[in-house]
Amino acid sequence: MKTPKSTIQRIAKNALLSLFIYALPVILMFITFSIKGERPWLKKDNKVNTVSGKNNSLKEEDND
Amino acid sequence: MIKFIEEMFRNLNTWGLTALTFILGFAEFSLGLYGKKWNKNEKFLDIASYTAPKLIVGPAVAYFGLKFLPAAFPALKGTLTWIPFTFGALIIAIADDLTQYWYHRLHHEIPWLWRFHRTHHSAPYMGMAMASRQNIWYTFFFSQTYVTTILVYLGLGYPALFVKALKSLITKLAHSSIKWDKPFYEIKWLHPIAWVLERTISTPATHHAHHADVTDDGVGYYKGNFGNMFFFWDIIFGTAHISRQYPKTYGISHYEGDQWYAQLFWPVFKSKVEGSELAADGPVVREDIVKQPVVEEEEESYSPEEDLDLQPSLVAASVTSVSVNNS
Numbered sequence: 001m002k003t004p005k006s007t008i009q010r011i012a013k014n015a016l017l018s019l020f021i022y023a024l025p026v027i028l029m030f031i032t033f034s035i036k037g038e039r040p041w042l043k044k045d046n047k048v049n050t051v052s053g054k055n056n057s058l059k060e061e062d063n064d
Numbered sequence: 065m066i067k068f069i070e071e072m073f074r075n076l077n078t079w080g081l082t083a084l085t086f087i088l089g090f091a092e093f094s095l096g097l098y099g100k101k102w103n104k105n106e107k108f109l110d111i112a113s114y115t116a117p118k119l120i121v122g123p124a125v126a127y128f129g130l131k132f133l134p135a136a137f138p139a140l141k142g143t144l145t146w147i148p149f150t151f152g153a154l155i156i157a158i159a160d161d162l163t164q165y166w167y168h169r170l171h172h173e174i175p176w177l178w179r180f181h182r183t184h185h186s187a188p189y190m191g192m193a194m195a196s197r198q199n200i201w202y203t204f205f206f207s208q209t210y211v212t213t214i215l216v217y218l219g220l221g222y223p224a225l226f227v228k229a230l231k232s233l234i235t236k237l238a239h240s241s242i243k244w245d246k247p248f249y250e251i252k253w254l255h256p257i258a259w260v261l262e263r264t265i266s267t268p269a270t271h272h273a274h275h276a277d278v279t280d281d282g283v284g285y286y287k288g289n290f291g292n293m294f295f296f297w298d299i300i301f302g303t304a305h306i307s308r309q310y311p312k313t314y315g316i317s318h319y320e321g322d323q324w325y326a327q328l329f330w331p332v333f334k335s336k337v338e339g340s341e342l343a344a345d346g347p348v349v350r351e352d353i354v355k356q357p358v359v360e361e362e363e364e365s366y367s368p369e370e371d372l373d374l375q376p377s378l379v380a381a382s383v384t385s386v387s388v389n390n391s
Contacts, residue, residue: 001175001348011173014301018162021300025154029147040146064168064184064274064292 076229081236088240089192097241101188109324113183113197116328121203129213137217145219152223156215157293161231163208165297169290171202175349179341183327185286188315190272195239200328231293238266245269249308262306266295269308276311277319278355284311317353 033039072080092098102110134141147155171181180202187194216224237244245267248258262270270291276284288303289295298304322335322342335342341350 003174007173010302011170015166017300018166021162022158025151025158028154029151032151040148043146064164064171064181064290 073226073229077225081232085192085236088236088242092191092241097191098189098193102193105321105324106187109327110193110197112324112328116200117203120200124204125209125213128210129217133214133217140218142219147220149223152220153227156212156220156224156227159215160208160212160227161293162297163211164292165290167207168292169303172290178349179330182341185275186316186319186322186327188319189241190239190275190314191241192236195236199330234265234293238268238271240268243268243310262295263299264296265293266291269310270295270306272310273305273307275314277313277315277317283307283309317355318350
């Protein structure tokens, strides 16, 4: 059973838009830094923004 | 105060959400919301689906985050810790939930992927019992889990703690057979909140529509409403259907109770139900059995146009998306 061509076209179109949405928070963040004149990535004493090791393996319970 | 909130989310991620699942599940069961549909086969499948990922997928993801990433990319650990909390949370929320939207949508729109997701839809009821019900491979390849694990490894673990708890809470409540969103549609002064809510996050009304055994009857819409935490992905991509009503029947119209192990492990085990999509010689996608649409009688039909006085541009966008998809 093949995927209809119209579905593939819609998926491709929406996927392109998704790439922009993925990038949006990063773009917004750098615009904010630019306005405020901040460059936090240059700071050497970056506070480690991680929680305990167990959160590295965040469990996935959420389903569709 | 921040410490308290942090502790609350930390507890949610460890034992809180599990406790909530059991409390809600007990309430649903006590209220008879599963009817007589929760038979032995369904019980086995639901319980195995809830347990198996914890035993199999959990360790796999832990290995990926704690062993594979540090070994493969040791220099990248914690490189994004400089990202402020708000932006970190935004990045995680979008990366995780949009990825899951796509993972979910593709399993509905690409025929050969459907059978890996079918198990989640075969439940003829909604509730905590079926919220985790999935084919094991679908859970194993949950793409957003790995995306988020990578972001945590890069240093966004702290915002992830909050986003993941919030997401789990929203998705659990959207699957619940307790229709917590109903008052928002029934009480007039709550309508503006309902309008925003149903377009922002998954609610029982929109997510139940996705689990209906019929589509395009004005209520059920399994061809869309793919959003997990956020519903606005469906609005943006034109896969949304908002009716403020709940389907009368759920599941798959041609479901005949495939064996729990076949649903959990397909294609390793096949269904013995003749003609089933999970049977050895079954079709990739079986046609729906057409029946008369059933809608809860007391419900009034809802049209997004009714709220046009609220935010015309946004309503217009969602109306367009709905009509496009119903065509």
